[in-house]
Amino acid sequence: IQMTQSPSSLSASVGDRVTITCRASQSISNYLNWYQQKPGKAPKLLISAASSLQSGVPSRFSGSGSGTDFTLTISSLQPEDFATYYCQQSHSTPYTFGQGTKLEIK
Amino acid sequence: QVQLQESGPGLVKPSGTLSLTCAVSGGSISSSNWWTWVRQPPGKGLEWIGEIYHSGSTNYNPSLKSRVTISVDKSKNQVSLKLTSVTAADTAVYYCTRPSYSSSMGYYFDSWGQGTLVTVSS
Numbered sequence: 001i002q003m004t005q006s007p008s009s010l011s012a013s014v015g016d017r018v019t020i021t022c023r024a025s026q027s028i029s030n031y032l033n034w035y036q037q038k039p040g041k042a043p044k045l046l047i048s049a050a051s052s053l054q055s056g057v058p059s060r061f062s063g064s065g066s067g068t069d070f071t072l073t074i075s076s077l078q079p080e081d082f083a084t085y086y087c088q089q090s091h092s093t094p095y096t097f098g099q100g101t102k103l104e105i106k
Numbered sequence: 107q108v109q110l111q112e113s114g115p116g117l118v119k120p121s122g123t124l125s126l127t128c129a130v131s132g133g134s135i136s137s138s139n140w141w142t143w144v145r146q147p148p149g150k151g152l153e154w155i156g157e158i159y160h161s162g163s164t165n166y167n168p169s170l171k172s173r174v175t176i177s178v179d180k181s182k183n184q185v186s187l188k189l190t191s192v193t194a195a196d197t198a199v200y201y202c203t204r205p206s207y208s209s210s211m212g213y214y215f216d217s218w219g220q221g222t223l224v225t226v227s228s
Contacts, residue, residue: 043201043215043218086152094168
């Protein structure tokens with residue numbers, strides 16, 4: 001299953017609302033995870049099952065979608081949110097990742 | 107919360123074999139989990155390599171299947187990765203990770219090691 005994220009990079013300002021899109025090449029139901037990765041660090045799970053926020057993750061992060069189209073939204077960007085974001089399908093192995101979206105400060 | 111620690115040579119020669127181990131603490135390797143390896147070439151995205159269940163069942167990425175072996179050592183509570191016939195394209199940070207599972211959410215990767223960089227070079 002191929003996962004396609006858009007955009008590949010995004011410039012935004014603190015306080016902005018941003019949306020990242022992930023599309024699967026076939027239906028994956030809601031088996032879609034979102035990760036945040038900062039330089040030199042392992043990925044951190046933000047959202048599982050398309051919309052289930054992990055414990056400790058700020059409520060400004062939200063996810064939605066099912067089937068083939070999914071979105072990650074950050075409602076009001078904070079300085080610590082500038083990072084790279086990846087989607088991943090867990091419908092069937094190999095559990096493929098999107099190519100990533102690098103979120104940069106404008 | 108389980109903790110994962112990768113270790114192994116940081117430099118491997120082309121055509122050689124990459125060998126890494128993942129030490130598991132705070133939990134048993136024999137618990138009901140799939141133990142997984144993911145890699146990330148410098149400046150690039152994440153690639154799922156494969157997984158192993160404590161029983162020994164494995165699933166591998168078809169793109170690497172002919173070169174990959176993942177195994178468990180229950181006595182040492184660790185998981186191992188071997189990748190043969192390596193080239194510069196196998197240079198990457200290698201992560202050990204363990205997904206959690208629920209029937210409603212499927213698998214989600216909430217436990218990761220810190221990763222270890224392996225460079226393939228002569």
